[in-house]
Amino acid sequence: MTSASAPLPRAPKVGGRILDAQLHLMDRQVLDHDGVPVTTVDDLEVSGPALDVEIAPGSPAPVITALLTGSVLGTRIFGGRPPSSRLIRIPWKDVAEVGVVVRLGVKGEPLDASWVERWVRDKIIARIPGGSHDPR
């Protein structure tokens, strides 16, 4: 522990754009490679030491490993934490662009995050006559 009066070391210089995770990532719409909505960023998964572990000096800064969705929204609002196995992840390497929306570089269709949409489509909507009718 450093004493409170000692000045903090300067933050390392970073190249490129600085994003505020809370402001620019959380709760933003996620679109896939073709502009189809996939989900909203419900939470973020960050690498790094566990909560109670003392951080050794010189250890690398944590990085975002995945966008989270699914039941994590419920626990974020009402408290608690789902077990890691229940998180639905969109790996950060799939993210192509962060702007007003978060754009993925892959198709949304096969992602884990789209399973409810696929289920509702295949089991219900596609079975109603006209479900695949193009409105235009």
Place this chain on the structure above:
Amino acid sequence: MKRLLGVALGILTAIGGFVDIGDLVTNAVVGSRFGLSLVWVVAVGVVGICLFANMSGRVAAVSGRATFEVIRERLGARAGLANLAASFLINLMTVTAEIGGIALSLQLASSVDYLLWIPVAAVAVWLVIWRVRFSIMENVTGLLGLTLVIFAVAVFLLKPDWGALAGQLAPTVPQQETFWSYSYYAIALFGAAMTPYEVFFFSSGAVEEKWSVKDLAQSRINVLVGFPLGGLLSVSIAVCAAIVLLPAGVSVTSLSQVVLPVAEGAGKLGLAFVLVGMVAATFGAALETTLSSGYTLAQFFGWSWGKFRRPAQAARFHLSMIVCLLVGMAVLATGVDPVLVTEYSVVFSAIALPLTYLPILIVANDPQYMGEHVNGRVVNVLGMVFLVIILVASIAAIPLMIVTGAGS
């Protein structure tokens, strides 16, 4: 012609807000009890909804983001969910009421009991949402709803004493009414003008029609034609009631009394117009609120949405609307009075109104979204003034409802 039809989105949005089944009756009640002393509230409401609908349309055109995406993004998950819950309940109650309203209008035209019309109305609404193209939907219901202009025509045909009518315009509480019930109806009218589903529908409609920066003028024309027209219709219903029902001492409790002044002023032909208009307006409002339910849910959770996609490509969006219509039908099957249902949605406006309009104002000032099209200073000042009015109205809504027994 294209320009002319281009305002259909604004007109349909305004019809759903100003002359849906609840407002058809409320306006006539207001006219028959308070005369024209509440017209100023409608005027204030029209200015407010024009201001914020234009902002939400501009955000949608410039950034491609519809209003509820913006709400979730700015308020975060928790406050966003509170707004979703309140807005969704307003939507659901209004969907229920509108299906009942279509059925009541059809009962008025056919003398077949309205309970039998309910499944017909619900299935018709679903079929349009499932199958009909967005532009055709808004053009047909918007234009047919315009036949309600007959209320304005009837005002002239009734040949009122214009001087006495103008004398009622002053905002004073009539002798036989209390200050509290006057305030309650003021808030009900203001809330009807500013109902959140109008901006949800308008901004999502802008995305459905793929508006871009090029269409900003179109958006403004839509707002400036649609909402004042909606306000005009709502005021002329009240004026009709003030001319015919107020002197006769009739207290309005049903839809048939709403059309009474038109029948007296414009005869059978007028009555035919008004029936077509009421079916179209309630049908339009049903479409608007059902779609808004789907839009708000889909935009909060980030689902794929829109009528421009095949239903199979927006599966959860379509499923949620089917569920809403089924719930609405189930509620109506209990025999509850459809008009009463909308009156209680005022309670939920208390939560939904400020939490809807604040994020729109914030994002309309965000250069990341808007680039050079951020709000000007005048718009921001007006926006702040209206946020204060909205906040006062929403805080006062529930206590006033309890004190006055919902205006009775």
